[in-house]
Amino acid sequence: MADVKCSMCSASNPAEAEVCQQCGARLKPLTAPLDSIHPGETPTKISxxxxxxxxxxxxxxxxxxxxxxxxxxxxxxxxxxxxxxxxxxxxxxxxxxxxxxxxxxxxxxxxxxxxxxxxxxxxxxxxxxxxxxxxxxxxxxxxxxxxxxxxxxxxxxxxxxxxxxxxxxxxxxxxxxxxxxxxxxxxxxxxxxxxxxxxxxxxxxxxxxxxxxxxxxxxxxxxxxxxxxxxxxxxxxxxxxxxxxxxxxxxxxxxxxxxxxxxxxxxxxxxxxxxxxxxxxxxxxxxxxxxxxxxxxxxxxxxxxxxxxxxxxxxxxxxxxxxxxxxxxxxxxxxxxxxxxxxxxxxxxxxxxxxxxxxxxxxxxxxxxxxxxxxxxxxxxxxxxxxxxxxxxxxxxxxxxxxxxxxxxxxxxxxxxxxxxxxxxxxxxxxxxxxxxxxxxxxxxxxxxxxxxxxxxxxxxxxxxxxxxxxxxxxxxxxxxxxxxxxxxxxxxxxxxxxxxxxQMVEKSGPLAGLRAVLPMIVGGMTMRKPKTYSIKLNMDDAQQAQVALLEKLLATETKAQDLPAREKNRAERPLRWVIALILLLVTVIPLLMGSRWLDVPQLAGADLQAFTETLGKIEPNAPVLVVFDYQPALAGELEPIAASAVRELMLKQARLVFVSTTPTGALMSERLMARLDPQQTYTSSAQLGYLPGGAAGIQVFASAPTRIERDGLNGAVLESPTLAGVTTLNDFAAALILTDSPDEGRLWVEQAAPELRGKPLLMVLSAQAEPLLRPYFDSGQVQGLMVGLNSGAVFEQQVSPDGPVRQVWDAFGLGLIAMEALIFIGGIWGLVSAWLSARAAQKQEEA
Amino acid sequence: MNRIASAGFAVLAIATGILILLGYFINVPAVADFRLILLEWAVILAGVAALVGVGNLFSVHLQRVRQRVKGSTYSLLLLVSLLISLFLGVTPGLEAAQHIMLNAIMIPIEISLMALLAVSLTYAGIRLLRHRPTPIAILFIVTVLLVLLGTGAWPLIGQLSVFSDLRAIVAQVLAAGGARGILIGVALGTLTTGLRVLLGADRPYGGK
Known part of the structure; x- marks a missing residue:
């Protein structure tokens, strides 16, 4: 059996022990535990x-x-x-x-x-x-x-x-x-x-x-x-x-x-x-x-x-x-x-x-x-x-x-x-x-x-x-x-x-009768009391307030842009800019004025250009061709010469050219080009559809029904032109030539109009800046030919009609590139040397 | 009431989107016509939006002129040019004047800005290695030189095939690879946005 622990000294004693062996305290009570009296029972008197x-x-x-x-x-x-x-x-x-x-x-x-x-x-x-x-x-x-x-x-x-x-x-x-x-x-x-x-x-x-x-x-x-x-x-x-x-x-x-x-x-x-x-x-x-x-x-x-x-x-x-x-x-x-x-x-x-x-x-x-x-x-x-x-x-x-x-x-x-x-x-x-x-x-x-x-x-x-x-x-x-x-x-x-x-209430009935405040007084259910209001104001000491202010300052500085250090003004900057501008101006203007042919035109055409040339050559005469003028006047110096060579090739085939543009100046640019190619305006197989608003939606509508917009528009009379004869859908065009300098515009045409061509070729004349983003469409076969920049334009021009507009600006373009390369190279070397000298001078100054 | 209207707008937008989407895959004349009507509405709305934008531009600069704030002279010039262009554009028989404005003002100005950009980029290339002679800057300058060398032709030498090939690699492989990644990202983003609109998760037309 388990030992009995003394309640007085906590000593362990045998279970049968009456008193504690340690302190003598009684371990077992002498009286039996009193039985509790339950409610309703009369207490028994005990001695x-x-x-x-x-x-x-x-x-x-x-x-x-x-x-x-x-x-x-x-x-x-x-x-x-x-x-x-x-x-x-x-x-x-x-x-x-x-x-x-x-x-x-x-x-x-x-x-x-x-x-x-x-x-x-x-x-x-x-x-x-x-x-x-x-x-x-x-x-x-x-x-x-x-x-x-x-x-x-x-x-x-x-x-x-x-x-x-x-x-x-x-x-x-x-x-x-x-x-x-x-x-x-x-x-x-x-x-x-x-x-x-x-x-x-x-x-x-x-x-x-x-x-x-x-x-x-x-x-x-x-x-x-x-x-x-x-x-x-x-x-x-x-x-x-x-x-x-x-x-x-x-x-x-x-x-x-x-x-x-x-x-x-x-x-x-x-x-x-x-x-x-x-x-x-x-x-x-x-x-x-x-x-x-x-x-x-x-x-x-x-x-x-x-x-x-x-x-x-x-x-x-x-x-x-x-x-x-x-x-x-x-x-x-x-x-x-x-x-x-x-x-x-x-x-x-x-x-x-x-x-x-x-x-x-x-x-x-x-x-x-x-x-x-x-x-x-x-x-x-x-x-x-x-x-x-x-x-x-x-x-x-x-x-x-x-x-x-x-x-x-x-x-x-x-x-x-x-x-x-x-x-x-x-x-x-x-x-x-x-x-x-x-x-x-x-x-x-x-x-x-x-x-x-x-x-x-x-x-x-x-x-x-x-x-x-x-x-x-x-x-x-x-x-x-x-x-x-x-x-x-x-x-x-x-x-x-x-x-x-x-x-406090006095209980008047039940087993608690006569007792006071035994139960909590509840009158009419729960006592409604106004909840105690606690102040929400924080009790902060000065140190805590200082820390809060510091934290707020840190958060404020996180969202505030740091002021850039004032760049030291170099007196040589402005003359250098003038020198650069003068050099570029000279190397571009002089060849244009002189009409020089100092630089050879490249002869090798890339795969994209070859595909473009072949596709364009397959266009049948008098076939309707959709020409999209989506380039800005700022890039006319690059795109207009190469676009002119391509349009001129179409004009040589007596293709029915239908011009449309998603840019407000596109129509003017097309008229400008046609005026440049045909100053006498003898070429009558062309139609100007004008500006096509709506972005992708406009392109989608035009691709679905090319003449629908024009029918309901102010320029509805153009539908009666022989250029658009037999053209009701985009598939009715023999080809679509996209002239753009914007990758986004070219992407929209590829994505929205190419499916409606249903096998008809989609050609693109691009600015050099749009090549990286649009070349994947050529690689994927959605675009059948590309002509990118003056370089490809010069090559294409050499193939179809030498001494064209591209060749006229080729020397200026080439010399300008050479001048820029030289300036950047020389300036870069000079900058590196200057930086090295400055660092060395600073190091020496620190060592001194 | 607002919730009912919002729900109605959502139902209308989703139904419209689904019909337009079905027009790409189902060749049903009724669906194609309905889809075309909706697209025409969108084109008209886009044209009106452009007109509204022009009106807003006009009002803003007119307010600046009235308040005589700094640079109000340029605002006045813009208003005059806008009104003249509008007059020349909508007036029949003045197409020659439009071409004069294009050839004498717009194209030379924009091309001149591009020429200034060429000068500025050249100057930045010169100053870059002086102020930030880091490996990235050096790599950038080297890439620019390679592309330029591969684009143009040298006097008496012609185009160097080595640089042409290097330029082709840079433009058609490296740059095209990065561009293709960008295009894939744009396509996925467009797809996700379209699905969210079709599912009602995004409600650019109002509501939530």
Missing amino acids: TSDLENTLPSWLRDVRQAAEESPAALPAATPEFLAAPVAPTPNTPLDFLSGLSAAKDDSDEPVPDWLAGLRDSLPTEEVSQSQNPVQDLLTSLTPPAPIEPQPVEPPAEEEPTWDFHDSATAETPDWLAALKAQENTPAAPKIEEKAEMSATSGDFPDWLSQLSSQTSPAATLPESAPNTSSSATGDLPDWITSLRDDSAAPVAQPASAEATAPQGDLPDWMASLRDDSAAPVAQPAPAKVTAPQGDLPDWMASLRDDSAAPVEQPAPAEATAPQGDLPDWLANISPNVEQSPSVEKPAKAFDTGAFAESALPGEAEPNWLSGITSSAPQPAAPEAEPASALPGWLDAFFVPGAEKPSEAVNQAAVEMPPVAETLPAETSAAPTGAASDAIFSMDMPDWLAGFTPSDLDMPAPKAEMASTASTETPEITPVNLPSWVQAMRPMEAVIADAEDVENE
């Missing part, structure tokens, strides 16, 4: 003595020592347990009985503020100090005078604690010892408490004992401090301090109190000590004014509630289980004291009372209500201790309160009867079945019936508030540590806390 097993080990040891022999107490048990305990029936829970003992033998340092508290107490009050727990639990007793009644032990079939009867068999011995310790000299008080407990018949047994026990500390033997000092070695400090407080003899001087151990005492425990120092004779001692900075809320309510029963004798040993009590337990005391047992004899702890307590709609928490509902606080002894309280607690003190006795008396006078102050709905307790069903869920049985029975008193609370508002506070707020400020309730720091609480 609460079973819960003793859950007590801490040191408490069990104490109890065990108390049970063994009272004689051994001085040696083996703490002195507060060994102290003579009167058979007080009001002994509270046994594990808290140690709080009633007192000790003063600790030399641990005491905080200044705590020491100040003690010093501030009057000697007289210190001498009368009682066990604070006694005072606390005194409040649990009904305030009304109760006639003595014989104590009747509870029925044996009920496994409850009965501390009234010391002879009861179920009462353990140690508890009896505690009772003896709590024995007070006021015998009548014991009887009164016994009577009180008898009236609260429905109380849990142990709680009944709480309400009935009394143990005036004044009756404690003087030997108690001595015994406690000898037995405190095994107890925690805070317990010993409690013992010191609770068991402090009344007759001891205040100096003895000053030596009490206070070093590690928690604040709230320190408050208990101060409470215990309050005079017993005064019904409302300086409990509220004690340092309460760390006091749990429930404890505060207990203390305040205990101060409310003014005229009741302060019972001793009211060491209620303060450490683990919930808030609602704090309401026990006002319930007990404000609801006499005669009015609610049967269900003093009715479970429905919890629901009732929440109904009045109080805006304060339970602990706060417990404080405010208590009587006015004495001012003199609490002024100085209150200075150490946090600010939020200062509000609970009545500024300038009266003396304790007077305040208590006033509170007693102003305290309305419970029946009068209770709201009508609270007085009417719910049915027992319903209330049991409410609190029957997952709650131990001993806690199931341990619910507040009555409500807080709103009327006294209002009176307290009015008193606090009218009187000047004498408590000076002090600066609290941060961790204490962090512990302040939110109601003290949030302005609208009260409003928030007002919005």
